[in-house]
Amino acid sequence: MTTIPLAEDLGRARTAADFAAVIALLDVDLNNVAARKQELEQAEDRAIFGDGDLGEVRAALARTNAAIALIEKTIEAAHKRRAAAAQSEARxxxxxxxxxxxxxxxxxxxxxxxxxxxxxxxxxxxxxxxxLSRAIATANGRLDAAGAAELKINLTTIRRAAMAGPRAAVPARLSRRAIQADKLLLSFLSPGGALDPRPALGAPVEGVKSKFIPVASERG
Structure with missing residues (x-):
């Protein structure tokens, strides 16, 4: 009965990588048997001229040819099973x-x-x-009219203090749409944003008047 080369390894192989490993071993075996065949062919040439037992050499050569054929057939089958395993793994x-x-x-x-x-x-x-802001603004107007400006509430100070705090870090990779949306959201929190319009030039900010107020030029 002819023994299939590396039969146990083939039986255990399941993945494409397993079959590739077995095929590599079969290739080594094939190279070794091919080298043995070359040696036997040289021995056959010598035996023809009386140097050696020609019948024995030819019998060994026949067994070697059969071994080569079996290994090649096994390699072909292993390649098919490897391809099937690779296809199954891909699915x-x-x-x-x-x-x-x-x-x-x-x-x-x-x-x-x-x-x-x-x-x-x-x-x-x-x-x-x-x-609430509109209600406070209305009350501030009444306090101004009553001469009690010291009781007024600064809406900008309240808003900025309430919205101060840590911000979430922006991921290293962010789509353009997400960046635009993030900027829009931050505009609600940032000074000068949607909820914090910039004051008119020269207008007091939190009770402090700018030093850079343009002075009207006097014409002589």
Missing amino acids: ADIVALGEEIAAKAEALTQRWQTANWLIEQLRLELFEADA
């Missing part, structure tokens, strides 16, 4: 990728839902803050 990778992006899509949906909820909460807070 498994695609399935795994599909499952991965499905999970990410679910997480993304949750993130957008959270972002939507936070934006709506922000809008509600802005509405409430605006109502």
Whole structure:
């Protein structure tokens, strides 16, 4: 009965890498047997001229040729099984990728839902803050009229103090749309932003008048 070379290794092989390793070993065996064949062919030439047992050499050569044929056939079969394993692994990778992006899509949906909820909460807070700001501004006007300016509330100071604090670090990789959205959100928190319009030139800021007020020129 002819023994298949590296039969146990082939039987244990499951992945494309396993089959590639077995094929490499079979190639080594094939090279060794091919070298043995070359030696036997040289021995056959010598035996023809009486140097050696020609029948024995030719029998050994026949066994070597059979071994080469078997190894080559085994290598061919191993290549087919390796290709099939690689194809199966590729399909498994695609399935795994599909499952991965499905999970990410679910997480993304949750993130957008959270972002939507936070934006709506922000809008509600802005509405409430605006109502309070208008009420305080009205009261400030009455205090001015009553000569009690020292009781007025500085809305800019309140807003800036309330919005001061640490900011989340921007990721190293961020899409252009995300950068634009982040800048828009930060504009609500930054001085001079959407909620903090710059004062008119020369107007007092938090009770301090600018030193760089343009002076009207006098014409002689």
